[in-house]
Amino acid sequence: MSAIGPKVRELRTQLGLSLQQLAGRAEVSAAAIYKIERSDMVPTVTTLLKLASALERPVGYFIEEETTDPASAVYIPAGERKVVKTRRTGVELADISGPSERFRVNGVVATLPPGARGSEWSPARPGEELVLVLDGAVDFTVGEQEFALKQGDALHYLASCRYSWTNPHTGSATLAWIKLHDDA
Template sequence: MGARIRKLRTERGLTLAQLAAAAGVSSGLISQVERDLADPSLETLRKIAKVLDLPLFSLFQEPDAAVVAVVRQDKRMLVRSPTGGVTYTRVSPGHGRLEVLEGRLEPGGSSAAEPWSHPSEECVLVLRGRLVVEVSGIEHALEEGDSCYFDSALPHRYLNPGAEPVDFLITATPPSY
């Protein structure tokens, strides 16, 4: 991922310092990310993607898209949130018009500090536990096996107010995190 960020930054004519300043992070962090010496948080990746004017998960796209792609569980891309206690692994291969993510939200955690939006459609399926999906300020409580579909252009986030972790699956089209 670091090489991809470096390539995108240089294609846009940005210096390392310019990208760092625009993303609100240190130049040292960007340098470490570009050299694959640091794993950036989900929030840092969102900021970098916004500066580069890209959907977040396009930073993870594979350059050579296969017609049939197998994603091995032990080879999935992992993304963590710095504060919310959420982790995502990419189930889909990282190219195409559909993104599939497996998420885990720790007790008391949230997918984002504040609801946010992106130009997609999204569906979440609870695999284990209880999940609250907040869309436009309205909370929708989901139990294991329940799903929720919504327009991701509406401000949204996922919450786990319970005492146990919740596992869920997200599909988004087009990918635009």
């Protein structure tokens, strides 16, 4: 049961949903989801069914226990990265991080096609994000600051800041996008 919260948080983050957005999808209060994610509260069966549906996973995903002893390191070969679902058209995300129950960092390789854009803001979301442009270029706005990032550039910001990104260029951009969840 202790794995339910981290799994909910991991999927919500992968889908790019704020607590409020998931609450709207699942018809569960944001406060309850916050408590579940922090393992301060065990969801009722009804709440778990709603969250599973909103996160597009079977209920068993949240309650199955790992059958092997956890390793201190997780190796993810380039050809075996799990695809992370996103609602942004054309954006491809491939997971580069270990299970969120054991690690506080999530990472993806994001491929952003020309014209792709997105934004995020949750003032209550703790943590940090780090973006490294592996190929192409992308424009970011964090708060009132604007950044034109090109290959090799990095941007590190607090997750509680309002941010947006766009790829106004003619080619795709590939980013390593790392998120540190501060659950303190």
